[in-house]
Amino acid sequence: MLRSRRPLHRRFVAIVALLWLAHPVPGWTWGAGTHHYIAQNYSKHLPALMTGLCAYDSIVNLHVTDPDTRKGSVPGESYRHYIDADYYPAFLAGTLTHSRATLEAQYGASVVLNNGIVPWAVGENVATLTQQFQAQNWSAAALTIADMCHYVGDINQPLHCTQNYDGAMTGNSGIHSRYETTMMTSHIADLHTSVMPVTYYASAVDAIFDNLTASWAGVSTIMAADNTAKAASGGSYNSTYYTSLWTSTQDMTRTRVDAATQMTASLVYTAWVDAGQPVVPGSNAGVAPSAIAGARLDAGPTPFRDHLTVRYAGAGPLNVDVYDVRGARVARLVDGASGAGSVSWGRASSGGNVGPGLYFVRLTGPNLNVVRRVTLVQ
Numbered sequence: 015m016l017r018s019r020r021p022l023h024r025r026f027v028a029i030v031a032l033l034w035l036a037h038p039v040p041g042w043t044w045g046a047g048t049h050h051y052i053a054q055n056y057s058k059h060l061p062a063l064m065t066g067l068c069a070y071d072s073i074v075n076l077h078v079t080d081p082d083t084r085k086g087s088v089p090g091e092s093y094r095h096y097i098d099a100d101y102y103p104a105f106l107a108g109t110l111t112h113s114r115a116t117l118e119a120q121y122g123a124s125v126v127l128n129n130g131i132v133p134w135a136v137g138e139n140v141a142t143l144t145q146q147f148q149a150q151n152w153s154a155a156a157l158t159i160a161d162m163c164h165y166v167g168d169i170n171q172p173l174h175c176t177q178n179y180d181g182a183m184t185g186n187s188g189i190h191s192r193y194e195t196t197m198m199t200s201h202i203a204d205l206h207t208s209v210m211p212v213t214y215y216a217s218a219v220d221a222i223f224d225n226l227t228a229s230w231a232g233v234s235t236i237m238a239a240d241n242t243a244k245a246a247s248g249g250s251y252n253s254t255y256y257t258s259l260w261t262s263t264q265d266m267t268r269t270r271v272d273a274a275t276q277m278t279a280s281l282v283y284t285a286w287v288d289a290g291q292p293v294v295p296g297s298n299a300g301v302a303p304s305a306i307a308g309a310r311l312d313a314g315p316t317p318f319r320d321h322l323t324v325r326y327a328g329a330g331p332l333n334v335d336v337y338d339v340r341g342a343r344v345a346r347l348v349d350g351a352s353g354a355g356s357v358s359w360g361r362a363s364s365g366g367n368v369g370p371g372l373y374f375v376r377l378t379g380p381n382l383n384v385v386r387r388v389t390l391v392q
């Protein structure tokens with residue numbers, strides 16, 4: 015996640031204020047601990063045919079903070095670490111385009127750049143990684159994975175997804191470094207990520223935006239936690255404050271850090287599948303590449319108002335479930351089926367209990383995990 019996320023001209027006032035308060039400048043930067051944690055844990059999720067990449071874990075860990083280091087020397091780098099998603103009214107309505115070109119046509123390229131471009135930076139990483147896998151250039155791929163680990167980590171820090179990145183809009187000024195640096199430095203050792211399945215993304219950028227939406231939901235959690243902690247400590251940023259801040263945010267924080275490790279592994283897996291599943295030297299034999307062949311999941315139309323049609327196929331037993339943006343399962347549509355089939359879901363079939371918003375339809379089966387994103391509108 016992070017560090018000073020803003021381009022210099024936007025950070026100037028904050029930096030001057032910090033200097034005036036005699037805070038050491040490093041205090042404004044992300045204690046790199048969370049980035050390193052994600053780099054050290056992503057590869058545990060890789061499927062058996064890709065475990066050879068674990069030989070590069072130390073390279074990924076060594077280079078995971080390079081994107082922050084580059085900010086001073088590579089023009090435009092600083093914009094690649096965040097997106098002020100809630101600047102765009104369409105984001106709040108669940109209809110924000112995932113196309114940078116479309117957004118630039120609407121707002122102008124400089125506005126889009128200033129509001130941050132992290133989703134497309136990750137999309138570029140996936141395309142680069144696919145080419146490196148095709149060329150079987152594993153050392154170059156490790157450096158791309160390090161970059162991807164970094165940017166995916168940034169996306170999963172909710173304060174990298176909002177205009178209110180330092181709490182100034184809600185009376186929570188200074189929360190950025192209190193949350194991501196001071197608090198996290200004390201609690202890295204409390205994190206524990208379990209092995210989770212990877213997902214193949216038909217569209218990496220769509221998946222990245224889905225992840226962004228889930229991450230952004232943590233902004234209000236952090237601001238409320240700051241208010242609660244300040245009330246408990248009498249306004250001092252002492253151990254009472256930080257204990258309270260961690261208590262209120264740890265569930266969300268663990269979810270986001272775990273999601274960053276899983277998403278990085280899934281993006282690496284997606285690039286490998288798109289590259290034609292080249293043999294990764296040193297990997298365990300096991301899962302047959304053909305396991306995912308013939309698997310299919312379609313869900314549409316999206317956006318939809320009343321009925322969503324879900325078509326699936328694959329070697330069973332297959333399950334199809336629907337999750338909301340917070341990761342809660344709201345419906346099981348298929349339970350242990352095999353072959354191909356079709357089901358529908360929507361307001362009527364759920365007794366009117368589902369509201370408008372973003373949902374994820376997930377097909378799971380042996381060595382199979384495919385997700386489609388759909389939007390239910392009013």
Ligand SMILES: [Zn+2]
Binds near residue numbers: 015017081095168
């Ligand atoms: Zn960053």
